[in-house]
Amino acid sequence: MPRVVLVEDDPSVRDGVEMGLLRRGHDVLATATGEAGLEAVNTFRPDLLLLDLMLPGMDGVEVCRRVRARGQLPIIMLTARGDDVDIVVGLDAGADDYVVKPARTEVIEARIRAVLRGVEAPAGVRHLVEHHGALAVDRAGHTVVRAGEPVALAPSELKLLLFLSAEPGRVFSRQDLLEEVWDHSYHSDVRLVDACVRRLRVKIEDRPDTPRYIQTQRGFGYRFGPL
Amino acid sequence: MKLPAATAAFGVRTRLVLAFLLVAAVSAVTTAALTYREARNAVLERAQDTAVASFREEAERFVPRLPLDREAVRWELYDIAARSKPHPWIVFAEYASVRVSSGDRPASGVLTAELRRSARTSPRGAFQRVVKDGDAYLTIGMPVMTRVVAGGPAVPSGLVLYAVMSLVNEETDIDALVTAARDGALPGLAAALVPALLAARSVLRPVRELRRAAHSMGGGRLDTRIAVRGRDEMADLARTFNASAARLEHSVRELRDAGTRARRFASDVSHELRTPLAGMLAVTDVLDEDAERLDPDTARAVRLISAETGKLALLVEDLMEMSRFDARVAELNTDEVDAAEAVRRTLSGRRWHERVGTELPDGIRVRLDPRRFDVIVANLVGNALRHGAEPVTVRLSRRAGALAVEVRDHGAGIADTVLPHVFDRFYKADAARSRSPGSGLGLAIVQENVRLHGGTVDARNAPGGGALFTVELPFDGPASREEGSRSGPGRTECAP
Amino acid sequence: MRRRTGRAARLAVLLALAPVPLSGCGIQETEVVEAGRPAVGDLLPPRETRLLLFFHGPDGELLPVPRIVDVPWHSGGSPADGEEADQALSPLAAVTAQLTGPDEDERRAGFRNDSSLPGTASAVDRVVTDGPAVEVRLTTGVRTLTAPARDQLVCTAAYAAHPKGSRPVALAGRDGRLPPADCSVRPVPAPAR
Numbered sequence: 001m002p003r004v005v006l007v008e009d010d011p012s013v014r015d016g017v018e019m020g021l022l023r024r025g026h027d028v029l030a031t032a033t034g035e036a037g038l039e040a041v042n043t044f045r046p047d048l049l050l051l052d053l054m055l056p057g058m059d060g061v062e063v064c065r066r067v068r069a070r071g072q073l074p075i076i077m078l079t080a081r082g083d084d085v086d087i088v089v090g091l092d093a094g095a096d097d098y099v100v101k102p103a104r105t106e107v108i109e110a111r112i113r114a115v116l117r118g119v120e121a122p123a124g125v126r127h128l129v130e131h132h133g134a135l136a137v138d139r140a141g142h143t144v145v146r147a148g149e150p151v152a153l154a155p156s157e158l159k160l161l162l163f164l165s166a167e168p169g170r171v172f173s174r175q176d177l178l179e180e181v182w183d184h185s186y187h188s189d190v191r192l193v194d195a196c197v198r199r200l201r202v203k204i205e206d207r208p209d210t211p212r213y214i215q216t217q218r219g220f221g222y223r224f225g226p227l
Numbered sequence: 228m229k230l231p232a233a234t235a236a237f238g239v240r241t242r243l244v245l246a247f248l249l250v251a252a253v254s255a256v257t258t259a260a261l262t263y264r265e266a267r268n269a270v271l272e273r274a275q276d277t278a279v280a281s282f283r284e285e286a287e288r289f290v291p292r293l294p295l296d297r298e299a300v301r302w303e304l305y306d307i308a309a310r311s312k313p314h315p316w317i318v319f320a321e322y323a324s325v326r327v328s329s330g331d332r333p334a335s336g337v338l339t340a341e342l343r344r345s346a347r348t349s350p351r352g353a354f355q356r357v358v359k360d361g362d363a364y365l366t367i368g369m370p371v372m373t374r375v376v377a378g379g380p381a382v383p384s385g386l387v388l389y390a391v392m393s394l395v396n397e398e399t400d401i402d403a404l405v406t407a408a409r410d411g412a413l414p415g416l417a418a419a420l421v422p423a424l425l426a427a428r429s430v431l432r433p434v435r436e437l438r439r440a441a442h443s444m445g446g447g448r449l450d451t452r453i454a455v456r457g458r459d460e461m462a463d464l465a466r467t468f469n470a471s472a473a474r475l476e477h478s479v480r481e482l483r484d485a486g487t488r489a490r491r492f493a494s495d496v497s498h499e500l501r502t503p504l505a506g507m508l509a510v511t512d513v514l515d516e517d518a519e520r521l522d523p524d525t526a527r528a529v530r531l532i533s534a535e536t537g538k539l540a541l542l543v544e545d546l547m548e549m550s551r552f553d554a555r556v557a558e559l560n561t562d563e564v565d566a567a568e569a570v571r572r573t574l575s576g577r578r579w580h581e582r583v584g585t586e587l588p589d590g591i592r593v594r595l596d597p598r599r600f601d602v603i604v605a606n607l608v609g610n611a612l613r614h615g616a617e618p619v620t621v622r623l624s625r626r627a628g629a630l631a632v633e634v635r636d637h638g639a640g641i642a643d644t645v646l647p648h649v650f651d652r653f654y655k656a657d658a659a660r661s662r663s664p665g666s667g668l669g670l671a672i673v674q675e676n677v678r679l680h681g682g683t684v685d686a687r688n689a690p691g692g693g694a695l696f697t698v699e700l701p702f703d704g705p706a707s708r709e710e711g712s713r714s715g716p717g718r719t720e721c722a723p
Numbered sequence: 724m725r726r727r728t729g730r731a732a733r734l735a736v737l738l739a740l741a742p743v744p745l746s747g748c749g750i751q752e753t754e755v756v757e758a759g760r761p762a763v764g765d766l767l768p769p770r771e772t773r774l775l776l777f778f779h780g781p782d783g784e785l786l787p788v789p790r791i792v793d794v795p796w797h798s799g800g801s802p803a804d805g806e807e808a809d810q811a812l813s814p815l816a817a818v819t820a821q822l823t824g825p826d827e828d829e830r831r832a833g834f835r836n837d838s839s840l841p842g843t844a845s846a847v848d849r850v851v852t853d854g855p856a857v858e859v860r861l862t863t864g865v866r867t868l869t870a871p872a873r874d875q876l877v878c879t880a881a882y883a884a885h886p887k888g889s890r891p892v893a894l895a896g897r898d899g900r901l902p903p904a905d906c907s908v909r910p911v912p913a914p915a916r
Contacts, residue, residue, distance in 0.1 A: 016507065
């Protein structure tokens with residue numbers, strides 16, 4: 001079961017979520033502040049970070065940025081609808097997904113599963129590299145190289161790229177992507193997809209304002225290429 | 228409303244200028260007229276006095292033999308006429324029935340009967356101005372007395388001399404006066420235009436300033452103030468405006484502050500309520516799982532708590548939605564979607580697709596907030612399933628620039644007393660009915676969500692029994708409709 | 724809207740009235756205006772050379788008409804000449820000439836005697852001058868004379884008797900004697916030249 005670091009300042013929420021996840025068999029390290037959370041990520045070496053957006057001191061967005069800077073740890077934001085800070089800020093900072101509080105533990109768990117699915121490269125598989133323009137995408141090894149340099153992609157960005165490049169030229173609506181890539185319902189927030197596309201473009205496009213790889217079809221969705 | 232052209236044509240400036248010009252015209256004309264009249268009279272009097280005096284002199288020099296010898300007298304009259312001052316005369320002499328003149332005819336067409344009568348009957352000189360054929364003449368009648376004793380008194384001799392003098396020179400002089408008056412008056416009028424415009428400007432400038440200030444205030448700049456200049460009515464007006472503007476600004480600021488406070492309260496309350504619930508909700512499955520291991524009473528209690536916590540969470544969510552609507556901070560995150568697809572997802576997401584009949588034509592694309600649309604459809608269908616009766620149908624159609632969603636059930640319908648209140652908050656149609664899973668805010672939330680989209684929702688009883696709810700949402704989103712398009716601070720449109 | 728038209732109407736009326744003061748333009752006719760004293764001349768020949776007869780003009784007014792009398796004038800003449808002169812200028816001569824009527828020139832000028840006057844010189848009997856009173860005796864009746872006729876006689880006699888004609892004259896005739904009357908033509912003071 002995936003190891004989880006939980007950063008949540010409210011004691012009852014922290015206890016409740018921790019309890020629920022423990023009951024489901026996860027290893028959980030629950031912290032109350034952003035600083036402690038960063039520390040825990042280094043020491044505990046979790047598989048996933050559950051991060052509350054509204055934290056005292058160093059806020060969740062900053063924690064997210066710092067974790068992202070150091071590696072590709074999957075991050076799920078805990079938000080409450082009506083938070084002062086828009087979830088887009090957290091998504092832009094590098095979060096892969098979000099869960100709206102209050103939520104049952106099974107909901108949180110479903111989200112954890114969705115985020116972690118398809119991230120790990122299957123072991124012992126030969127490399128399956130596809131070349132698209134300046135990109136070399138290893139579908140088996142889950143790596144991406146751009147002009148000789150390896151590109152560090154967050155889990156959601158990698159999944160999105162793999163999904164879109166599997167059928168170059170085909171247009172997928174945001175609702176499709178929400179369901180296929182994130183395993184969200186049809187009615188979830190499409191800004192999740194937009195934020196991920198924005199982050200992906202910054203990393204792989206030569207010029208993010210005229211994207212070649214991830215192209216927009218106004219009114220319809222996104223597609224990969226054509227180059 | 229006054230047309231701008233009409234206002235300009237008879238505005239303040241025009242009225243002021245006209246009034247000024249009128250005053251200037253009246254005073255100029257009056258002055259000119261009076262001056263002219265005096266001058267004219269003076270010119271005429273002088274001419275007349277000179278003529279009468281000199282004619283009298285001539286008459287006294289004229290000593291004809293009585294009774295008159297026509298020819299001799301005529302020569303004398305020529306002489307007199309030739310010497311005449313200031314203008315050439317025609318001189319007539321009348322003595323009994325003798326008529327002689329210095330002109331062509333012995334009698335004159337200009338001398339009037341009245342002058343003759345006066346000259347013959349009263350022993351005094353007389354004159355009269357006559358206008359004949361458009362020309363003015365001065366006629367003088369001078370009876371000649373004769374002394375009966377050298378150096379002594381005189382009696383009327385019966386001889387009367389008349390002079391007819393053309394006043395053409397005087398006419399010319401007087402016309403020159405009229406011309407001068409007119410030529411003086413017109414530039415005067417033109418000159419009066421300048422102070423008129425200045426006066427108008429001095430009145431209009433503050434008026435225009437006031438208009439600009441009012442416009443600026445209407446545009447939202449409540450800190451607009453007018454400079455107070457001088458101590459006249461305009462200054463009073465400016466002061467009054469400033470005072471009113473300050474009060475208005477204060478009131479608006481208070482309202483804004485109140486609004487901000489309400490919003491902050493809403494968000495604070497939301498946080499406060501959610502936090503305990505989040506913890507409680509996270510452990511409800513733990514409770515449910517472990518309930519079996521407890522003794523039956525405790526188990527029942529635990530399951531009760533678990534269930535109620537779930538309901539409480541839903542209720543709090545609904546309350547939070549409502550409070551956000553009230554504080555006008557509800558955000559609309561729109562996306563362009565296929566309407567039929569969205570409805571299908573809603574139904575399948577709640578596993579209603581088996582129970583609910585649909586008429587969902589494909590290809591209707593509409594710009595809306597998918598999450599809120601899901602709430603609208605789910606609430607209406609859930610309501611129909613719970614309070615109405617199957618079969619329940621959802622029908623999509625186009626209607627004059629809007630998407631129409633009709634949710635219909637075949638239950639008992641809505642009572643007439645209930646119908647006007649069906650969208651009210653916490654309104655339960657049947658008070659005696661046991662508490663339904665709904666929070667009592669479902670339809671109210673539907674209405675608010677629909678309004679946020681700039682659309683309309685109405686409830687009625689369908690012909691054939693059952694309730695019919697109709698939602699209309701504009702295709703192009705809330706901006707395309709006049710009312711209901713203003714939501715809170717953020718109405719984001721997400722375009723891919 | 725109504726207020727606007729009312730104001731416009733008032734303005735129009737004011738503007739229309741403006742030119743009224745100018746309507747008295749140009750030279751206007753007048754009534755007959757008396758303008759000082761009449762001309763005064765010396766149209767009559769010296770008293771010593773003429774008779775002053777009073778005839779009626781064409782309009783009925785009584786006018787003094789001088790008639791030159793040929794009087795021999797001798798410097799240092801005899802009393803007989805003076806006598807002759809007196810006689811030629813006497814009231815009797817005047818009245819006689821009066822009754823004889825206007826001569827040709829005078830007639831041409833339009834003078835005439837009143838119709839009720841006797842037309843012959845012989846109608847005069849005598850003229851008596853008694854101190855200030857003058858009496859003209861006619862052979863015919865005097866009561867039949869009209870007022871203008873009587874005036875003629877009175878004036879002629881008065882001016883013959885006195886330079887200024889200020890003698891009352893009584894007319895007498897066959898049918899009686901009229902009270903003395905003054906001549907209607909009275910001289911008025913005239914400024915000396």
